[in-house]
């Protein structure tokens with residue numbers, strides 16, 4: 001954030017500004033102690049100079065303020081007090097606030113209340129700031145050495161660090177979860193309290209705390225500093241340079257320069273994109289820090305790093321929403337097609353990219369930067385808040401998935417923290433100014449006061465619903481300046497500008513702005529028309545995977561309610577047969593005023609509504625749609641119809657269905673239980689019993705052979721051996737353990753007619769011993785048995801699950817393998833592997849492993865035998881550890897870390913060209929890092945039309961977990 005100019009304007013506000021209510025804290029003007037060596041050309045206005053007017057952004061601001069006011073500061077302060085040896089005044093909040101990063105939300109809360117106060121002048125928020133700062137002051141006093149913090153064991157960690165005893169990993173410093181990340185939030189909160197509300201105690205506390213922090217690092221070598229920075233540390237370089245500006249104390253600038261993470265920043269300075277595989281949000285705050293520092297010191301290398309990083313992320317790693325990352329990590333540049341999952345686009349990352357964009361725009365006021373800002377602000381940020389105030393961590397881009405919200409009072413994740421700030425600072429980037437010009441970057445209804453010129457500019461608009469906006473000027477005296485209006489990238493037709501009704505020349509300059517220079521007087525009106533139309537954008541690596549926009553607004557295909565029972569069916573997300581026609585030929589408006597559209601005859605198997613993504617909540621959706629040719633669809637349609645037919649047959653055989661885990665269906669089936677839990681996973685409800693049981697009644701047909709079909713999740717772990725009983729008689733014992741990672745699967749159990757005993761209702765019971773779990777059961781059906789071989793039927797049902805769009809290719813079921821280093825050429829076709837061992841696929845040391853393997857490494861060779869070359873061949877792989885995969889000697893994947901499910905590895909490029917009819921060699925080298933007994937390596941081959949998410953990068957928090965939150969919770973227990 002360009003806080004120094006905000007500082008200047010805060011001075012203006014306290015000194016002479018009358019737009020806000022007068023503050024009661026009659027503060028003296030704040031003084032910036034250090035002059036900027038490289039001030040930006042375009043300065044943002046202080047947030048206190050801008051007021052939002054009615055519209056979607058003002059609504060979001062109001063919702064966010066209600067949430068901030070509902071938080072109890074004493075609960076956020078509880079761990080600050082207990083760490084200082086004081087009695088907490090209330091119980092601390094749960095979630096992350098009860099874990100290693102305790103206190104991070106305290107920092108965010110302080111920043112958010114200060115921002116919200118600046119944005120509105122609402123005194124209640126000032127009271128929050130003052131109370132929180134005052135309480136931190138008491139804690140600091142009690143600690144006596146300058147330290148203040150809520151981090152559990154924070155004192156122990158920093159004492160060890162000060163003594164040079166440093167143990168760091170990605171998210172761990174000396175056994176505690178990212179303490180420096182948490183410290184950065186606190187520094188930032190204190191800075192914002194000082195700069196935005198004039199609270200001088202905040203500056204005093206921050207100064208004492210930083211003096212303590214300087215001492216902690218005083219005796220460390222540069223190598224030790226670099227070692228500390230292996231662990232995520234937020235933007236310490238930013239807050240340290242800001243404190244230097246606020247105090248003039250050079251020691252803080254010196255420490256900012258020592259918090260310069262060379263491993264990441266040096267290659268970026270050399271313009272190398274080393275981002276693939278890196279944890280995304282660990283990096284951005286460091287870049288914001290160097291951007292900030294450049295403005296103060298004039299260091300051009302810092303600026304080069306920031307510009308390069310911004311360009312790479314925006315133009316090579318971002319989705320159409322303006323968000324980036326999958327499973328919190330960067331992938332390869334310009335490869336986004338196979339990276340669509342429920343865990344894409346973390347909101348913190350967008351928060352930080354918007355901060356960085358403020359700097360980059362300031363140095364080079366180009367519409368390209370503002371275009372990105374607008375895209376991300378409207379389509380990600382404004383999307384990320386539910387009308388009830390909950391916010392989103394990862395904004396899912398998985399086709400057919402939904403927005404998932406964070407709990408407001410017991411989650412307190414990183415994105416809840418940044419989420420407190422996001423919606424109270426929409427005013428910060430609408431306008432920028434130079435000495436004699438104002439840039440208008442965003443078309444958000446608002447009023448800005450430009451004190452230097454005694455001018456107020458009011459913008460009224462229904463954007464993005466409407467394509468016009470109006471500016472009205474109020475000025476005590478006529479003023480000469482230029483009004484520079486951004487010409488956005490999405491305009492469809494001529495931009496029109498008129499001043500007091502008179503049409504003006506509206507050609508954009510080389511920076512993308514329409515500039516009107518004149519002497520302005522009160523009452524002048526500027527009308528602008530920025531024509532909008534339908535348009536599409538493609539994936540960088542797949543021109544046929546597209547997103548539809550109306551002007552700036554991303555449209556999502558609205559697929560159905562969250563609990564849509566059809567959501568797991570093939571082609572739930574339709575494809576488009578557009579025949580290369582322009583988008584306005586196959587999308588028609590239902591209601592143009594509210595931007596409601598519909599595909600017109602091109603959706604297969606159905607047309608869909610296209611609606612603005614940002615206000616879409618509680619619905620299943622996709623923002624990406626696949627364009628098919630008629631031939632592709634014909635092939636898929638046959639498969640789809642076959643699926644439908646199979647489903648129809650299943651329906652005719654179905655006697656009863658239980659939607660387990662749902663209240664009414666469970667009540668209808670007389671569900672009873674002991675030690676049973678219910679929940680949701682991958683969009684489906686489940687129930688289990690832990691050292692207990694659950695039972696329910698199902699209709700049966702006494703005149704037929706009955707079968708019970710149960711749906712399970714293929715990635716289960718733990719002790720899940722349990723019995724299934726019908727009318728008190730055991731019909732089966734079932735064990736669930738990594739059966740089909742990443743997929744649901746069905747098991748069908750035959751029921752003896754004797755057990756049914758001529759009745760029409762039977763009681764089904766799942767039970768386990770005290771140490772075990774029964775289930776999770778994800779659904780249940782009572783069926784009339786099919787004629788013929790029941791075993792064959794089971795297999796068919798099982799293979800029909802998966803992604804529903806793949807054909808299984810004949811990859812060898814037995815592999816040649818060695819566990820000791822083979823000689824060179826082991827991955828080539830002509831290599832002699834006759835002395836290698838042979839074993840069936842599924843290598844590991846768990847019960848489900850088909851071939852036992854528990855040594856560190858393994859090399860495998862197998863055959864893929866093809867009659868013809870499929871259009872989209874891929875390998876599907878599940879593993880724990882690092883794996884390299886070769887097809888005919890050509891590397892197709894170098895996968896780091898664990899996959900939480902079967903992930904696809906497309907066989908593309910040279911590897912695909914190398915495929916031939918007959919035998920093809922697949923060679924695999926794997927390194928095992930798994931600890932729990934399980935299958936560590938399984939490879940299959942399929943041909944597919946669609947694609948599935950491919951989380952290929954290591955994040956220790958996600959190892960082996962389908963649900964990242966479960967891992968966070970596990971971390972808590974450790």
Ligand SMILES: [Zn+2]
Nearest residue numbers: 346348414415
């Ligand atoms: Zn986050």
